Amino acid sequence: MIVIENLKKYAGERLIVDVDSFEIKPQDRLAVIGPNGSGKTTLLRLLAGRLKPDEGSITYRDSTPLPYYLPQISQSFSLSVKNNLLTCLPKSIGMQERHNLADAALKRFKLEALAHKNAKRLSGGETQRLALACLLVTPKKLLILDEPTSAADIESVDLIEKVLLEDSIKNDTTLIFATHSPRQALNLATKVLLLENGAAAETGSPEELLKNPKTEWGKRFMEHWQI
Amino acid sequence: MEAFREALRLVFSFDKELWQIIGVTMRMSLTSTTISCLLGIPLGVLFGSTNFRGKTMLMRVLHTLMGLPPVVAGLFVFLLLSRSGPLGSLRLLFTVEAMIIAQCVLITPIVAGLSSSIVGATAPALLEKAKGLHLSRKTILKLLLAENKITLISVVLTGFGRAISEVGAVSLVGGNIMFKTRVMTTAIMLETNKGNFEFAIALGILLLLIAFIINYAVSFFRKDGTVLR
Numbered sequence: 148m149i150v151i152e153n154l155k156k157y158a159g160e161r162l163i164v165d166v167d168s169f170e171i172k173p174q175d176r177l178a179v180i181g182p183n184g185s186g187k188t189t190l191l192r193l194l195a196g197r198l199k200p201d202e203g204s205i206t207y208r209d210s211t212p213l214p215y216y217l218p219q220i221s222q223s224f225s226l227s228v229k230n231n232l233l234t235c236l237p238k239s240i241g242m243q244e245r246h247n248l249a250d251a252a253l254k255r256f257k258l259e260a261l262a263h264k265n266a267k268r269l270s271g272g273e274t275q276r277l278a279l280a281c282l283l284v285t286p287k288k289l290l291i292l293d294e295p296t297s298a299a300d301i302e303s304v305d306l307i308e309k310v311l312l313e314d315s316i317k318n319d320t321t322l323i324f325a326t327h328s329p330r331q332a333l334n335l336a337t338k339v340l341l342l343e344n345g346a347a348a349e350t351g352s353p354e355e356l357l358k359n360p361k362t363e364w365g366k367r368f369m370e371h372w373q374i
Numbered sequence: 375m376e377a378f379r380e381a382l383r384l385v386f387s388f389d390k391e392l393w394q395i396i397g398v399t400m401r402m403s404l405t406s407t408t409i410s411c412l413l414g415i416p417l418g419v420l421f422g423s424t425n426f427r428g429k430t431m432l433m434r435v436l437h438t439l440m441g442l443p444p445v446v447a448g449l450f451v452f453l454l455l456s457r458s459g460p461l462g463s464l465r466l467l468f469t470v471e472a473m474i475i476a477q478c479v480l481i482t483p484i485v486a487g488l489s490s491s492i493v494g495a496t497a498p499a500l501l502e503k504a505k506g507l508h509l510s511r512k513t514i515l516k517l518l519l520a521e522n523k524i525t526l527i528s529v530v531l532t533g534f535g536r537a538i539s540e541v542g543a544v545s546l547v548g549g550n551i552m553f554k555t556r557v558m559t560t561a562i563m564l565e566t567n568k569g570n571f572e573f574a575i576a577l578g579i580l581l582l583l584i585a586f587i588i589n590y591a592v593s594f595f596r597k598d599g600t601v602l603r
Contacts, residue, residue, distance in 0.1 A: 213508060217503070234513060
């Protein structure tokens with residue numbers, strides 16, 4: 148379980164994250180929704196340990212697993228697509244098994260035809276599929292993803308959401324992801340956190356929060372998406 | 375014009391002295407470039423990809439050393455290797471080895487500084503992803519080198535170009551001794567002062583040719599690290 152208490156993060160004088168108290172339980176699938184500049188990325192980086200809080204704390208209780216983090220702009224490594232996957236596999240796994248796992252990931256994310264292509268030459272959607280494939284090439288217990296489908300086309304979005312949901316349920320993964328899309332939150336999340344100006348404006352299940360937002364900002368946001 | 379013709383004759387006649395000078399030049403330049411890159415590139419990768427206390431001051435020192443005047447480097451090495459200097463017992467003064475040391479003092483900061491800039495531009499995004507995936511330091515280093523391999527090759531070529539065209543430091547510590555420490559640049563200076571223009575022009579043509587080949591090779595690799603087709 149992850150417990151946030153009085154968490155604050157500043158950029159100079161400006162307070163960019165201000166979350167009083169929040170809990171993320173094991174196997175939660177939490178969608179963090181908010182407009183640009185609302186603090187989503189900063190909150191995710193704090194949860195992933197990439198940033199330290201200025202005030203307050205994030206406590207990982209009950210043997211919380213190692214968080215695996217995917218940044219919003221995730222460039223591929225200057226290797227072939229398959230070698231990108233092989234690089235993300237631990238060296239403790241035997242060579243044959245590593246190739247098997249990489250081939251399985253290529254198939255799941257429909258990247259087989261691109262296996263030997265330089266990963267730098269992939270399209271935005273292909274790059275994002277590869278980034279997720281690298282993350283999910285072996286099962287993970289705690290995933291923190293910053294807008295995992297922001298550059299993906301519709302088919303890639305559907306594929307990524309399907310794989311994320313299947314893997315999360317199968318592996319009892321705790322999933323925390325930032326998204327601009329309430330639809331994605333409805334598809335994937337068990338819990339939603341609405342951020343406004345770095346603060347937790349609302350929190351609840353996707354259905355209650357997205358269909359019946361209480362805050363003014365939440366209502367405007369949902370009207371825009373016509374949920 | 376006559377001097378130019380004579381110079382071309384010298385080049386194609388495989389004049390012993392001329393080609394001996396070229397041999398010493400290449401041996402000195404290739405060795406000093408190799409050593410400087412073996413020291414400078416890892417330093418540059420480290421500086422470009424990590425933050426540590428004192429980094430800003432260290433980078434300022436590095437940038438200052440990148441502009442170190444060659445004669446100052448030569449003087450420093452001369453004092454180090456002279457009989458009364460701390461390393462005088464090695465008896466390296468007026469040898470090719472002394473020239474290599476002087477060139478390494480000059481070129482290593484250049485290689486380190488350029489590598490640091492190159493890696494510094496690409497490292498943040500790569501590190502953000504690599505650390506999110508909990509990749510090992512060894513793997514991250516390999517990825518950084520792979521990410522920048524083309525532009526780092528151009529840094530190596532730049533280092534070589536600097537080595538082969540150096541005159542101040544190498545003449546101080548090498549002494550420009552015939553058949554021993556005379557290189558193309560110091561020979562051009564000497565032969566021009568003697569009025570032996572044919573020899574100087576011959577060396578100049580060859581030095582220009584090497585410089586052109588290096589510059590062509592450097593520009594062959596585009597700024598964004600891909601190879602121009």
